[in-house]
Amino acid sequence: MNAILASVLRFVFVLGALCSLLPLNAGAAWWEFGRSDGEPSISSLRFNNVDAEQRDDLLVLTRDDLVGGLVNVRGKAEVRRGDIGLVEISLDSGKNWASAALGERGLFSYEFRPQLDREYTFQIRAISTTGTSTGPEEHDFKLLVTSADGGREARAVFQKLLDAYQREDRASFMQYVSDQFEGNFGALEDGLSKDFRFLDDIRIQTQIARINRQERIYEIYFTYNRQVRSAKTGALLKDSAASVVGLRLESGGMKLMRLSAPLIFGVSEAEDVATSVTGQSVGQQVLTIDASGNVAQASQGQTASASGSGSGTKVLAARGFNSFDSFDFDTDSTVAETGIPPVDGDIAWSGEPGMLWLRNGVAFKAITCPISSVQTLPTNGFSVGAQQIVGIAAGRCYALKLFSGKYAVIEMVSIVTSGGIGTGTLTFRYKYQPNGSPNF
């Protein structure tokens, strides 16, 4: 709870500091700094069923938003002293003004037939019976009614997101992300930054299978082929799977609302960006990026993060002096190492028959075989600080506590040396628990 309290205090402090910079007007309501009692305001503004209060400097409507080809602008103008006498609307940046129909208590409405794909500069002003006006700057924005239906607009914005991502252009990408993004917005920004830091030459080709609409949300079901280059190693990696993105038609246009795993954007922060998993892709090999920028492939799990497949059999090869494989449980990947102890994988075999190397921070203890019977590990009794397990042999089993705090168990299947010490293969079975629990 301390973190919440600290956040709230920070929020209040910065808000207070910003408010202290503002010119206060003694005659105004406390929430309307800078406005006098006699100055009118537009307190509500809708274009058919679209709330224009939420827009920035552009309001986008689609053909689906029109009613009989018409836009009905309606809302409410208010003034604290006196009455609203006139509401006027301009569609050409204030060159021409037309009066809106004015009802009781400042309610107004104005109807027009827009030309599709034409950009209007919309302005509205309310004038009180004492002659005071809101001024046109109160609501001065671009209005665009696109000829595309929502599905086509969703398809077009998805393509723009893909283009910006492949150009590694985060600023352009974030223009199409909703403030109401259902994952963590900051995690998406961090994820993009890290993706662009750790990936190079990103190429993604998608095939949209279908687009489903639920009110103003469009869910795009697609399959993708992707190729990236690891900035750290220069290695090319490819994956192919199915996924879903959700876009919402907002007053500022179609925006990215949610992402499903496996992710095609924000891969580095998968757990905090994705809000669901595409069932069709569970078990598929998809790209992962760990905190150190290692790019690998791992099995897509039932939760958002692509975690290790949980169990399997792996082979580590030793190819001679300082050239051997290590295995990373978190990313379910085999990595080439050039020295001991391993730095990219958790365990490594350098070709010495009785010795298994451990990454710094990995603890171990011997357990009873087979690992298929292991249900729960005791969390104490691990050898901490050892860089290797000595005396490994086929049929021996070990529990590992990884640097990340997660647990794995391994069972040696065979150790084969060829051409002397330093070359050969070690085969082992393993189980890995990605959620950090000692329960398997």
Place this chain on the structure above:
Amino acid sequence: MKIQSIPVALLVLVTAPAYAAETDSTLRFYNRTEFLVQSVTGAGKAQSFYDPGSHLFHETDILATNGLGSSWNSLFNATVRYTDSRQYDPDNLSLQRIQWQISDAQTQINLGDYFAVFSPYAMTKGIKGVAFQRNFSNDQNYVRATYGSFDGQWSYLFRNSQNEPMDRFGGGFRLQQAGEDWRVGANLVQAADRFGDPNRRTLDAYRQILPAVDWEWRNGGWLVTGDHAYSDTKISRADGSQDNVSGSANRVAFRSSIRTFNFDGLVERVDPRFVTLGGGATPDRMRYMLRGDWRMSALWRFNGMTDYYYNNLDGQIATRTTVTSLDLGATRRRVFERKNSSLSVGVKTRGVKTQNDTTDARTDRLKLRYKDRYLDDVLDFSLGWEKTLQDERKGTAPGELASYLYDISLGMRANVSKNWLLRGNLDFGRMENQNPTTGSFDAMDTVRLALTAEGVAGTQFGASIDYGNNRLTIANASSRVDRYMLFWQTQPAWTGGGLLRAELADNNYQFDDSNKNFREHLLRLVLNWNLDVVPR
């Protein structure tokens, strides 16, 4: 179980009445044809993403509607795809979608593809199967039932393909009642994997029952919604062991508009053992989120957001990870006395911390953006700057890393004659990322120039040039990608509302090591054409 005959039966059932009906009938074909010629040259051409050669891609949507007499209507929709490129689709010929719906004012019956919308936790999913909905008085009061396969591709139902996931089937019931300012839905969902499916490989198989209730209440400027679900799941592990897990998920969210204030927020708790096969939820999470927006005056607008969540709700895993985010921003319009200008300032901070001190990282971000319009809105200008500081106090690579983002965008939109609109964009971007290994900065520069001329009859000409430069200190290497693209597009009447487009692209990849260089030449011809067999 492989279902061989459903699509054929559907086609027979649907197309017959489509032709037989005398009135209110339409049969429309939407066709998208792409012809691609891809050539790759250079010593490093094996690294290209593209398959060299020429490829064809074609999709046809069939849409048939007709009255079935009395008040019943039929709607049939199918999409068929053909391609000779495995990069587009592993199957040459595939059925992407097939759905048939018959309905009257109160009843709807669906066969084939159906988007099952229950509550978000229970099911929001495209399925292939059957669905039925009966409205009581209007479409807000109904009972809905559905059952089918969760497979994403129809081909998975016909044959075993290499990439096919384990078979999963599911469905359920939803009963919704709604009044003028409220709505309540009761849901019951069942879903199960086919345990004996050879495509299961080493995956766990699930079988579950999930009851859920969702509700909504509106009053004045308030909208409050809730979703509550409980899952009882049997898991068959890959090693032969079995597990029964059950858990609940609860979420209450609100949105409010009060004069110049807009708020929204949510509180959510999802048990670690809550599993949803048809819906969406992040298990093992307690989350609080509050977001606000205040349009203080014509000139000032403020926004703020705090998002706080953590896992390890039942203490079963090694440590708890807590994420705290806080965003604050302000926008001032009409800065420098310029009518269309605005300046936005935003500060964001996001921290990730584990209870056992293996991770303690924070990202702080400061953003500035200035926007303006000139020459009677012909030109628009945007200037952005951002500094990000990643401070990893504990973890795999402790230390501080800075990154900077700069972007300048100049846009133009002008009517050059009565019939032509000219659009242009010139964008400069630079991203500097401090490298954790070297401490120095990796830099990425991009320049993009795009011009489009749009005619009133739908004809467009366009060209774009992208220049990108990437300098990576970690690999002590740099690379360049230059992309050029030309296109022409028109909408002749004979396409029935479709279009004809030709695109020529040239992508040139250059590296310090010239043995890696390659160049892609791409030609893409697109024809979208629609055909009405029975005119509307």
